[in-house]
Amino acid sequence: MAELADLQDQIRDFLTKQFLIEFGKDLTDETDLFDAGVIDSYGFIDLVGHLEKTYGVALSDDDLASPDMSTLTGIARMVSARQSGS
């Protein structure tokens, strides 16, 4: 299981490449990526598919509707929590 900070870095790399964005400029780890227009409904499918495949987690409907899923920090926290089975 990856440490939270490593996990967050891996997910940052995925988001950067997949969504053609750069963190550090206008976007921070706490930016709401839906409001920022980075992740649309197709992007969300891509993201969830990637997380489930790469980290072997199953995300429930409630997980997907959680505010955590909208920021980099939140996504990493969510994946970490599901990996440890909580």
Place this chain on the structure above:
Amino acid sequence: MESTLRSCRRCLLPATVPGLTIAESGLCDICLVTPPEAELAQQRAEIRHELERIVATHRDVEPYACVVAFSGGKDSSYTLKLLVERFQLRCIAVTIDNGFLSKGTAENCKAVCGSLGVDHLMFTPNQQFVRKMYGISAVQEDMHAPAAIQRASSICNSCISLINTHILQKALELGAPLVAGGYLGGQLPRDAATMSIRPGQQARPRAALIKRFVRAFGDAARPYFSLGRSDADADREITVINPMLGFAVLEDEILHDIAQLGWKRPRDTGLTSTNCRLNDLGVYIHHRRHGFHAYAFEIADQLRHGLISREDATRKLNTLPEQTDIQWLADKIGVSTDVL
């Protein structure tokens, strides 16, 4: 080492695509991780298996098991044929008339639905609103997520959002458990071949979309992009299926099969659409702005799956719309060609 080649030797994606690298071997990073054909065939077989499983539980649903986004173009015509003939689903085909349907599209819709014995609805959204939406989508750069430039032009992306929402609204209204589209690989994630969604689950991206569109197009946009007017709607499960992702059908085979249903190729759409005249304007602007064809990813995916010949792919990628058509179209949506 990076190659100095201008496009991937396998899928023809050009080096101008943001974030794409072409390796010394001449292959782009997507081709480098694309599995061999045997594995792709296996993936398609799994998609078909999953489609069969989903469909089997909905065959008896009345009046409609499936609302089909039916543009009247070649791919959605073929999709409708698959759903009716192979999957034996009770379908209703829904076409959105955006005011730019090619001559012959209404006849194609009638012929295909008539041959397949399918009910058909034509929805014509307020044309003042639609033209405004297209006009703003044509000039405003940040209407869509940055990655959306890989799927389609900005004009098309706005239109697809409206169509997808309308199809989901119809499914909620008619109590249909399935919605289907005729999207091809490259137009959407492969994970999207079958997706179970609850409108409530997609609430966050949906709310962000509505906010952005209302800001850009005004309050009139809200009803076209909102879903689920009640809590019950938000919990209804709808399964989205994109059957084409499970089949490797050559473009020529598609054209041949739908010709048998009475479908005729329109002459007024340009090379990358078979139902919409406005498509060319989207393609033109996309190329000017981003330096690659709006259909580059779709064509690349078809090349990787061996569904289109290199000649046809090259011809589509290298044929850009005529200036005179562009002016006429831009005029129709109130956009000055100076800003294009």
